[in-house]
Amino acid sequence: GKTISKLFKHSAGQHNRTTFYTKNIRFYLRLFAFIRGLLFLPPTSHHHNNKICENHIMQIGPYKLENNLILAPMAGVTDRPFRILCRQLGAGMAVSEMVTSQRHLWHTEKTRRKLDHTGESLPRSVQIAGTEPEQMAEAAQYNIANGAQIIDINMGCPAKKVCNVAAGSALLRDEKKVTQILQAVVGAVDAPVTLKIRTGWDTRNRNAVRIAHIAQDAGIQALSVHGRTKACKYNGDAEYDTIAAIKSAVSIPVIANGDITDPVKARQVLTHTQADGLMIGRGAQGNPWIFREIRHYLQTGELLPPPSYQDISQTLQTHLQALHQFYGEQKGVRIARKHIGWYCNRHAGARIFRQQINQVESAQQQLRLVQQYFDDLKDYPNNNMMIESPDAMVTLIEGSRVA
Numbered sequence: 142g143k144t145i146s147k148l149f150k151h152s153a154g155q156h157n158r159t160t161f162y163t164k165n166i167r168f169y170l171r172l173f174a175f176i177r178g179l180l181f182l183p184p185t186s187h188h189h190n191n192k193i194c195e196n197h198i199m200q201i202g203p204y205k206l207e208n209n210l211i212l213a214p215m216a217g218v219t220d221r222p223f224r225i226l227c228r229q230l231g232a233g234m235a236v237s238e239m240v241t242s243q244r245h246l247w248h249t250e251k252t253r254r255k256l257d258h259t260g261e262s263l264p265r266s267v268q269i270a271g272t273e274p275e276q277m278a279e280a281a282q283y284n285i286a287n288g289a290q291i292i293d294i295n296m297g298c299p300a301k302k303v304c305n306v307a308a309g310s311a312l313l314r315d316e317k318k319v320t321q322i323l324q325a326v327v328g329a330v331d332a333p334v335t336l337k338i339r340t341g342w343d344t345r346n347r348n349a350v351r352i353a354h355i356a357q358d359a360g361i362q363a364l365s366v367h368g369r370t371k372a373c374k375y376n377g378d379a380e381y382d383t384i385a386a387i388k389s390a391v392s393i394p395v396i397a398n399g400d401i402t403d404p405v406k407a408r409q410v411l412t413h414t415q416a417d418g419l420m421i422g423r424g425a426q427g428n429p430w431i432f433r434e435i436r437h438y439l440q441t442g443e444l445l446p447p448p449s450y451q452d453i454s455q456t457l458q459t460h461l462q463a464l465h466q467f468y469g470e471q472k473g474v475r476i477a478r479k480h481i482g483w484y485c486n487r488h489a490g491a492r493i494f495r496q497q498i499n500q501v502e503s504a505q506q507q508l509r510l511v512q513q514y515f516d517d518l519k520d521y522p523n524n525n526m527m528i529e530s531p532d533a534m535v536t537l538i539e540g541s542r543v544a
Contacts, residue, residue, distance in 0.1 A: 199233065199394060199418050201291060201363045202333030204264040208233035209418030210432050211365075212425060213398060214268040214293065214337070221257055222463035223480075226456070227425060228262045231432030233418075235266070239295045242271025242280035254467070258288040266291035268337070270298065270309060274321040278329035285330050292330060294322065296352075297337040297367050310339045310371035319352060323359035337365040337398075337420075340383040343372035353387045353395075361393060365420045368399035375423075384414040396420045403431075404438030411439070427483025429456065454515035457484045458508055465504045474504055481511065488518055 199209040212219060212227045212235035224235035240255050241247075258265045267289035269280045281292045296319065298309030312319055327334045336356050341347035349366060356364055366387055368379030379399030388395045397410050398420035407419055425431050430452075434445050448456070460480060465473035478499050485491040494514055501507045 201234075201264070201335060201394065204290065204333065206233035206264075206418075208436055209396075210435055211396060211418060211420045212236060212432075213365075213420045213422030214239055214295070215422050215426075216298075217479075218426065220254065220464075220467065220476075221259070221261065222460060222467050223429075225261060225463070226460055227429045227432060230429045230456075231434075231436050232421075232425075233432075234264060235261075236293055237265075237267045237289075239268040239270040239298065240280065240284060242269055242273070242276040244276070244279065244283075247283060256284065256287045257467075264290040266293050266335070268293040268295050269326075270295040272312070272318070272322075274318075274325035277322050278325040281326045281330045281332075281334070285332050289332070291333045291335060292326060293335045293337055293365075294326060294361075295337055297339050297365070310342065313338065313342045313348060313352060313371060314346075316348070316351060316355060320355050320359065323356060323361060327360040333362040334360065335363040335365065336361045337367070339367045339370055339373075340380070341370045343370050346370075347383055349383050350386050350390050353391045353393075357391045357393050363394040363396060363417075364391070365396040365398050368397070381410055381413045384416060388415050388417075394418065398422065400424075401435075404435045404444060407435040408439060427480065427486065429460075450515045450519040453484060454512055457481065457511055457515075461504075461508055461511065470504045471502070474502060474507055477507060481507075485514070490514075 199206045208231070210231065210233050212224065212232045214236040216238050219235065219238050224237065227235050238255050240252060246252055256267075265288055267284045269277060269284060269292060271277045271280060277294070284292060295309055296312045312322070323334075323336065338349055338352055338356075340349045347370065353364055353366075364387070366384045368381050368384055369375070369377070381397065381399075384395065384397045394417040395414070396418040397414045397416035401407050401410055401419055401421050402424040410416070410419065419435070421431060421435075430448050437443065437445050457480075461473075461477045464477045464480070467473065468476055478495075481498055482491075482495045485494055494510075498507060498510050501510065
């Protein structure tokens with residue numbers, strides 16, 4: 142039947158004056174990133190920072206990580222299939238979605254899936270969330286009994302539904318409660334306990350350095366810090382001065398988080414903060430290769446070429462198959478839609494392709510359309526051109542429905 146190539150051909154004439162600039166846009170973006178790194182990093186820190194990153198072995202309790210790049214816990218994202226994929230592509234550790242401390246929810250299907258660690262590399266880190274010290278301690282014990290080896294405490298989530306019950310980053314306003322929770326959890330399990338926080342609850346109340354001291358005194362063995370406050374949510378840019386101040390103030394490992402989206406930015410953040418590691422969240426959505434790219438750049442100073450369309454297609458299809466198997470076909474197909482959107486959003490015709498594939502209910506058809514989409518991107522010579530023609534997009538929808 143008709144394929145996405147008709148979409149590209151229809152649009153090519155309308156955009157011929159921009160083809161020269163868009164044909165190799167990814168190359169130019171990566172060149173810009175490299176030049177940006179040269180301009181904004183102090184010349185004396187380049188070799189020193191590479192040496193730190195190459196030789197530094199990050200350790201949390203008894204567990205030595207393969208490297209200091211960690212997949213951040215993200216609700217609805219870092220399920221078992223995605224954690225395994227990111228570990229395969231270079232993450233040193235992958236933290237699970239947060240698990241509630243409310244006991245009556247532990248036996249729901251949703252929570253049972255979060256507790257499924259089959260096939261995962263060690264160490265297995267599970268994040269817990271809640272507001273009451275006793276419940277949090279019990280939740281830590283429950284997760285250790287179900288396969289977790291590291292417990293991470295959530296005091297960084299800015300989501301309204303979490304903060305409205307005084308959990309997540311809302312806890313940063315109550316340093317006494319923070320102390321009670323940390324002491325209760327650390328005392329409840331014979332396993333490393335880590336903590337994830339933000340820089341404070343708003344820009345006038347950045348108390349993360351005090352929280353870091355509380356954490357260290359309570360026995361927390363690593364601290365991840367997102368470079369925004371609770372009030373900032375994900376608006377604006379992350380700031381790293383507070384993370385640098387925390388690193389100077391405590392001796393436990395400090396992991397920097399926030400807006401780490403490419404290898405050059407990763408090195409800038411490590412240099413500025415002197416953090417022991419990096420935690421990557423949204424930068425890994427649709428881009429699980431970011432871990433191997435950052436690791437390679439920190440070790441060699443060289444940027445890896447971006448994954449080919451064939452690599453993206455194969456990785457995405459492997460990811461989709463894992464989701465279908467993990468959740469079952471009906472739920473797996475629906476959960477896969479957001480991941481497909483993230484993998485495709487930088488490529489030609491992505492918007493209309495998402496509209497089309499979001500109507501698909503069959504796992505087989507979902508896989509077939511993904512393969513077709515990337516095959517056509519690969520075959521079309523000007524495949525970096527963004528497609529904006531509504532008429533051509535309609536042609537794509539109608540043509541793609543023909544088997």
